[in-house]
Amino acid sequence: MKIIDVVCSEGRTGFYFDDQRAIKAGAGHDGFTYVGETKTAGFTSIRQAGEAISVMIVLEDGQVAYGDCAAVQYSGAGGRDPLFLAKDFIPVIEKDIVPKLIGRELNSFRALAEEFDAMTIDGKRLHTAIRYGVSQAILDAVAKAKKVTMAEIIKEEYNTGLEVTRRPIFTQSGDDRMNNADKMIIKGADVMPHALINHVETKLGNDGSILKEYVEWLRNRVIALRTSEDYAPIFHIDVYGTIGMAFNQDIKAQADYLATLVEAAKPFKLRIEGPMDVEDRDKQIEALAALTAEVDARGIEIELVADEWCNTLEDIKLFADNKAGHVVQIKTPDLGGVNNIAEAILYCNEKGIGSYSGGTCNETNRSAEVTTNIAMACGALQVLAKPGMGVDEGFMIVNNEMNRVMALVNRRK
Known part of the structure; x- marks a missing residue:
């Protein structure tokens, strides 16, 4: 053809x-x-x-x-x-x-x-x-x-050795982090809420207290609204480097603060994305690897997610090789060709680091559908609901594409 x-x-x-x-x-x-x-x-x-x-x-x-x-x-x-x-x-x-x-x-x-x-x-x-x-x-x-x-093409050409399966969906709230959290709970999002914590004074708090209060509210809100105790979403919050800013990039002080967030989130699992941003790739790897080692040594039950300065396939491999984070966001538009997404997910899985097939709110329905197929074929840890910040639209697009793909794959079995 x-x-x-x-x-x-x-x-x-x-x-x-x-x-x-x-x-x-x-x-x-x-x-x-x-x-x-x-x-x-x-x-x-x-x-x-x-x-x-x-x-x-x-x-x-x-x-x-x-x-x-x-x-x-x-x-x-x-x-x-x-x-x-x-x-x-x-x-x-x-x-x-x-x-x-x-x-x-x-x-x-x-x-x-x-x-x-x-x-x-x-x-x-x-x-x-x-x-x-x-x-x-x-x-x-x-x-x-x-x-x-498209998922079947990826499975075949990359010899994944995996079945095409649904993956956990991660929803993002934007600044409307309370109303949108309600939507996520009602729709049963697997991972939530992103929360857009991108400013120290107004969203994190100079001592981290604003975010801590939000995590406590989120925990209580899930418990209040869920219809079954079986529903236990993972809390995944993107802080855009603000924890590092608030605590002067001090590794031990950041770990101390992260431990308080873990307690605030219990009984739910917590992921923190982009705890610091030191404005340089190699320094970012060094800093995030140090914080990862610190929380692991202390037994703090948290997963750190690499984002900033982890843009290309080469970057992702470096972060994974250096254990800079427990999870790597594969920010799909930043990788260029979607062939790199497949390689990145498979590489992270091989190295034992979480493969988060992410992206941005600033994509389209089509890019979301295509990258969802790739994530399903490669066994990604989680898939971002995108585009937009309204929750409903992005969740619908990714969820429904997963279900369509599964129905067609199952029909051919």
């Missing part, structure tokens, strides 16, 4: 681009927007509409496969590629990628995806968002050519 055409269209994502540096520096709220000066190149305002590009591959039998180019909410921060605007990058796709796709045979996802993921223009690799969307479309195209699910 050959590719006979490729068509692009502009799109919106499920959330917004936010200037993380400006927010960390104390940008104020004005309704749903932020006020203040931008601090990251490319931003014209601290919060601006998220953009995407749909890449549609037309097969010779008339089927159309597609994927969405999208970038993370905090583009340009933590060593990531710059802001992704559709008007800037559709011409790049049409000029440099489309001619190389037309006429290609759809025999192997892995070979074709690796080729375009490694592609360079004037000595530079393509923006991660382009590689992300183009490889999604290739995976869908190969699946359509072979008339199976």
Whole structure:
């Protein structure tokens, strides 16, 4: 089956681009927007509409496969590629990628995806968002050519040795961390609530007391609203480096504080994502590995999740090899080609570190569906419900895609 055409269209994502540096520096709220000066190149305002590009591959039998180019909410921060605007990058796709796709045979996802993921223009690799969307479309195209699910293509081509299965779903609340937690409990989210703790004074507390109170509230809320004691979600909270900021990057002081959060969460298991951000990959690995070793030595029952500065497949392998965290977020748009997601999940599983197939609220329904297929095929620890911060929409998209895939896979058994 050959590719006979490729068509692009502009799109919106499920959330917004936010200037993380400006927010960390104390940008104020004005309704749903932020006020203040931008601090990251490319931003014209601290919060601006998220953009995407749909890449549609037309097969010779008339089927159309597609994927969405999208970038993370905090583009340009933590060593990531710059802001992704559709008007800037559709011409790049049409000029440099489309001619190389037309006429290609759809025999192997892995070979074709690796080729375009490694592609360079004037000595530079393509923006991660382009590689992300183009490889999604290739995976869908190969699946359509072979008339199976995308998960089955990944299972076959990566020789996973695993059955395609549902994975735990992790929901994210945004700033509406109480009302959205209620939604998560009602819908039975496996992992919750993310909580968006990205500012010390207003969300963590200078002594950590604001977050601790929230964890206590969350524990009590689950107990009050759940309809069965069998429902015991994992608490996973992203703190965006604020614990390190509040405790002057002191490892022992951070561990002391984490121990209080564990007590506040009991009887529920706790994960803390991004406890510190030291603005450099190698230093981040060193700091997170030290904190991981400290909490393990003390027997503090917590899992630390690597996020910032853990962007590429190479980064993920380094964090895993150095035991920098108990879980690694595979931030799917940051890896470029989705072929790297499969490799990252399988590598983490092999190394005994948790493989969190994540991403960003600033993706699309399509990127969520494609990456969910990959996570199911590779046995990811958990899968992010995305896009958006409203809970219901992202949970619906990921949950329903899992159920569709399982129903089709089971039909063929």
